[in-house]
Amino acid sequence: MRARATSAIVPLLLAACAVFLLVGSLQSALFAQLTVSGLANGGIYASLAVALVLIYRATQVINFAQGALATFATYVAWQLIAWNITYWLAFVLTLGCAFVGGIVVERVAIRPAGRRGSVLSIVIASIGVLILVEGSIPLIWGTDVRFFPSAFPARTIHIGGVAFQLQDLGTIGVSVAAVILLSVLFRFTKLGLAMRAAAFRPEAARLVGVRVGWMLSIGWGLASALGAVAGMMAAPSPSVLLQPSMMDGILIYAFAAAVLGGLESPAGAVVGGLAIGALLNLLGSYVGWITPQLLLPAAFLLMLAVLLVKPSGLFGRTSVRRV
Amino acid sequence: MAPLLALHDVEARYGPVRALHGVSLTVGEGEIVAILGANGAGKTTTLRAVSGTVRRDGRIELAGRPLSGRGPEAVARLGVAHVPEGRGTFAELTVWENLRLGAITRRGSLDGDLKRVLSFFPWLDGRRGQQAGTLSGGEQQMLALARAMMQRPRLLMVDEPSLGLAPLVVAEIFRILRDLNDREGTTVLLVEQNARNSLALAARAYVLETGRVAFSGPSVELVRHEAIRRSYLGY
Amino acid sequence: MRASTALRLSVVGAVALAIALMPFVLSDYNRSQGARVAVFFIAILGLNIVTGYTGQISIGHGAFMALGGYTTAILTHSHGWSTLPTLPVAAAVGFGAGIVVGLPALRFHGVYLALTTFAVALAVPQLATNYSHFTGGVEGLPLPTHTGLWLYGLGWSAAAVVFVCAWLLLRGRTGRAFRAVRDSEVAAASAGVSLAVHKTLAFGVSAAIAGVAGSVYVLTNNFVNPDIFGLTLSLYILIGAVVGGLGSLWGVLVGACFVQLLPIGISNSHTVSAQSVPVIFGAMVILVMALLPRGAAEALLVTAGLPKRLRRVHSSPTPQRLEAQ
Numbered sequence: 001m002r003a004r005a006t007s008a009i010v011p012l013l014l015a016a017c018a019v020f021l022l023v024g025s026l027q028s029a030l031f032a033q034l035t036v037s038g039l040a041n042g043g044i045y046a047s048l049a050v051a052l053v054l055i056y057r058a059t060q061v062i063n064f065a066q067g068a069l070a071t072f073a074t075y076v077a078w079q080l081i082a083w084n085i086t087y088w089l090a091f092v093l094t095l096g097c098a099f100v101g102g103i104v105v106e107r108v109a110i111r112p113a114g115r116r117g118s119v120l121s122i123v124i125a126s127i128g129v130l131i132l133v134e135g136s137i138p139l140i141w142g143t144d145v146r147f148f149p150s151a152f153p154a155r156t157i158h159i160g161g162v163a164f165q166l167q168d169l170g171t172i173g174v175s176v177a178a179v180i181l182l183s184v185l186f187r188f189t190k191l192g193l194a195m196r197a198a199a200f201r202p203e204a205a206r207l208v209g210v211r212v213g214w215m216l217s218i219g220w221g222l223a224s225a226l227g228a229v230a231g232m233m234a235a236p237s238p239s240v241l242l243q244p245s246m247m248d249g250i251l252i253y254a255f256a257a258a259v260l261g262g263l264e265s266p267a268g269a270v271v272g273g274l275a276i277g278a279l280l281n282l283l284g285s286y287v288g289w290i291t292p293q294l295l296l297p298a299a300f301l302l303m304l305a306v307l308l309v310k311p312s313g314l315f316g317r318t319s320v321r322r323v
Numbered sequence: 324m325a326p327l328l329a330l331h332d333v334e335a336r337y338g339p340v341r342a343l344h345g346v347s348l349t350v351g352e353g354e355i356v357a358i359l360g361a362n363g364a365g366k367t368t369t370l371r372a373v374s375g376t377v378r379r380d381g382r383i384e385l386a387g388r389p390l391s392g393r394g395p396e397a398v399a400r401l402g403v404a405h406v407p408e409g410r411g412t413f414a415e416l417t418v419w420e421n422l423r424l425g426a427i428t429r430r431g432s433l434d435g436d437l438k439r440v441l442s443f444f445p446w447l448d449g450r451r452g453q454q455a456g457t458l459s460g461g462e463q464q465m466l467a468l469a470r471a472m473m474q475r476p477r478l479l480m481v482d483e484p485s486l487g488l489a490p491l492v493v494a495e496i497f498r499i500l501r502d503l504n505d506r507e508g509t510t511v512l513l514v515e516q517n518a519r520n521s522l523a524l525a526a527r528a529y530v531l532e533t534g535r536v537a538f539s540g541p542s543v544e545l546v547r548h549e550a551i552r553r554s555y556l557g558y
Numbered sequence: 559m560r561a562s563t564a565l566r567l568s569v570v571g572a573v574a575l576a577i578a579l580m581p582f583v584l585s586d587y588n589r590s591q592g593a594r595v596a597v598f599f600i601a602i603l604g605l606n607i608v609t610g611y612t613g614q615i616s617i618g619h620g621a622f623m624a625l626g627g628y629t630t631a632i633l634t635h636s637h638g639w640s641t642l643p644t645l646p647v648a649a650a651v652g653f654g655a656g657i658v659v660g661l662p663a664l665r666f667h668g669v670y671l672a673l674t675t676f677a678v679a680l681a682v683p684q685l686a687t688n689y690s691h692f693t694g695g696v697e698g699l700p701l702p703t704h705t706g707l708w709l710y711g712l713g714w715s716a717a718a719v720v721f722v723c724a725w726l727l728l729r730g731r732t733g734r735a736f737r738a739v740r741d742s743e744v745a746a747a748s749a750g751v752s753l754a755v756h757k758t759l760a761f762g763v764s765a766a767i768a769g770v771a772g773s774v775y776v777l778t779n780n781f782v783n784p785d786i787f788g789l790t791l792s793l794y795i796l797i798g799a800v801v802g803g804l805g806s807l808w809g810v811l812v813g814a815c816f817v818q819l820l821p822i823g824i825s826n827s828h829t830v831s832a833q834s835v836p837v838i839f840g841a842m843v844i845l846v847m848a849l850l851p852r853g854a855a856e857a858l859l860v861t862a863g864l865p866k867r868l869r870r871v872h873s874s875p876t877p878q879r880l881e882a883q
Contacts, residue, residue: 033725035857062669064617064676120615123672127617131793135836156720190372193420194427197413204411208474209399209707211427235640248789252680255673293688301676301759307664 029162041279047230048254049269051223055239058199064270070227075097095225102224103217110309137244146242148235173188256303327352333381335372342368344534350362355511357525366514404476410467414456421517425473461492480512589706596713597775598814602798618675620792621682626769627776631699652769660761679792683784685837759868
């Protein structure tokens with residue numbers, strides 16, 4: 001009886017959220033603008049969250065280095081642009097580098113740790129990668145904070161009489177497009193099927209000839225590339241800027257989004273990310289005592305609340321572990 | 324004629340525990356061979372040794388090519404289809420995706436293979452979109468066989484297909500195995516506890532006891548030998 | 559007393575003596591660095607209780623240190639307390655916070671706990687910045703100054719007290735219960751070990767210890783502000799615990815020396831840039847995870863030829879049978 005009640009709550013909650021955002025936007029121009037810019041942040045959280053879910057689904061490991069890898073990729077992009085390569089070409093090249101980087105990290109740092117120990121060892125190894133990668137950035141590029149150009153010109157677009165930033169709309173578009181592309185890969189291609197099989201049942205997958213080890217590495221590569229998208233979308237924002245610790249806070253929001261969605265569901269991570277982005281932005285503006293510093297703790301408390309009520313996340317399946 | 328599969332003095336272990344103490348057997352092309360024995364005799368381990376899912380020593384050859392030292396992915400690509408204990412179906416994926424995974428290592432169109440496979444399991448056609456985990460035990464077993472067939476295997480290894488299934492379903496599965504062997508000439512290596520059905524299906528059989536081959540020979544002889552039947556085959 | 563116990567105690571005694579005598583050969587600056595090593599010793603010991611002994615991952619111990627540190631700072635600065643009495647208060651505050659975190663943590667496992675503690679580690683400095691009325695915000699609060707020798711003495715006395723308390727706690731029933739929880743929760747619960755009580759208790763004790771570490775930390779620093787309790791601190795404590803060896807008390811000393819002294823060695827050597835410290839740390843963690851899952855302490859002691867019984871001040875991290883109670 002209780003299970004049925006909670007499974008009805010989730011879609012109701014989401015519908016209520018969506019209605020709230022829609023009605024508010026129709027009522028107030030400010031609300032609409034805050035929602036859209038919040039969704040833009042949410043798109044960034046969602047991209048990183050999907051990257052986390054990708055890896056978690058296959059390995060039961062949370063990659064703590066996901067943010068740092070994204071930051072590194074963004075610096076690579078910055079470097080390419082500084083060498084006078086056009087933005088979108090640099091974007092694509094960076095995705096390629098991030099993909100390769102992810103594969104290298106998995107093979108060199110993660111695989112050896114997994115061989116010896118438990119999930120804990122792999123998590124700690126990923127923390128080692130976090131420290132190493134974030135620490136290597138100042139060595140290569142120095143400690144100055146840099147500006148990263150946006151993919152979109154700083155124009156405003158008028159929809160229904162309300163002015164929106166093109167950058168925000170563009171960010172939402174790029175994030176959603178990236179996630180959709182990944183979805184298509186997983187659902188409709190042979191590679192995607194092999195990867196899903198390797199993630200769900202590695203032993204059975206081996207018996208059909210799937211090279212499970214490579215599937216894992218490619219998974220890390222794709223997650224890394226997705227993180228790079230998040231990084232390149234986040235860096236232009238004046239509250240973020242290109243610096244080594246750029247993605248630390250965003251990683252928390254991505255965790256919250258992934259957890260909200262139930263760590264195994266990419267769709268949940270997307271919805272979670274967008275929701276967190278929009279709601280936090282609105283909270284920050286409309287509720288006076290919530291200063292920018294309190295947003296992170298607020299997201300954390302939200303994550304905690306969800307975990308306490310429904311440990312498997314909003315979209316996850318509950319697995320009973322009673323003693 | 325050289326056998327399709329040959330094992331010479333194969334040993335296998337799970338960590339420090341030795342499960343096989345020097346097993347030798349052969350399977351000829353086009354044959355159906357059964358491996359029988361009590362629980363813990365090493366039947367499943369023998370199949371695992373061939374497919375490379377357990378640590379093993381000794382010589383294993385498929386049509387003369389050594390399998391020892393190769394992992395399961397490589398062995399599968401050489402033409403060995405292993406339907407493990409518990410079926411190994413991908414419960415989270417659909418029937419169609421399960422079948423497709425059988426041919427995942429090959430390029431080109433699957434239509435021909437699909438038609439072939441559906442001729443043995445016509446009921447699968449209407450269930451393509453169904454999640455494999457929601458199929459009944461017998462249906463999952465047949466899906467596993469179908470998927471193995473999609474691999475166009477030179478050697479089909481099936482581990483305890485009758486486990487947990489009703490006698491009627493078991494009879495159906497054995498009929499399909501016979502059909503496969505007749506129509507397609509698929510070589511089958513079958514591990515079973517159900518000795519009676521297996522000896523009716525297989526031409527030859529090996530009886531294992533605590534990791535060694537205790538008896539072997541044509542099925543007709545094993546059936547006639549009462550002492551063996553009583554002590555090892557349970558009937 | 560068995561021979562092996564006597565041997566163990568004499569090794570511990572020898573090390574303790576060395577630590578006690580060291581400040582007399584060190585400069586004043588180096589003495590306060592030695593005090594810093596004590597800080598990490600205490601913090602890593604605390605982390606070990608939660609992660610090494612009960613198997614719950616925590617990447618947020620810097621937050622508990624922050625609570626202890628701010629307690630000391632606020633009491634001495636705003637309320638005129640003298641330094642020493644603030645330490646037990648810091649421990650109590652830490653204990654309370656540990657229970658508060660530990661209770662919901664019961665419902666999480668492995669990854670979720672790591673996530674939550676990671677978030678806590680990032681959230682606490684933000685909170686400290688925000689509630690500047692208490693905490694002095696970004697500028698922070700000043701602390702009473704002490705000589706290097708005093709700090710060294712305080713740090714290592716606290717370390718000794720904490721060590722002895724932990725040792726006593728862990729060798730008894732509670733310790734066995736902790737290890738049982740780490741090795742198999744299901745088995746432990748079936749044997750009547752209350753999971754809730756022991757896991758939460760572990761968190762409480764661990765956080766109390768971290769609180770004490772935080773107090774000494776801010777004293778060695780002479781001031782407190784949110785920056786010194788950033789994510790880096792929590793990560794370094796974890797690194798120290800991991801490199802030293804989870805579940806190993808020797809490892810705590812090795813880890814603390816590693817985390818505090820390596821950066822100093824590097825900046826003193828002038829050959830390698832100080833900025834490469836994180837890179838080296840990260841690489842070390844990866845290497846240790848790949849090659850030495852039991853930690854460097856174990857490996858060092860093996861190469862030193864110490865027999866197995868001496869290498870362990872407590873029992874091993876490998877799965878053990880439950881002892882009959």
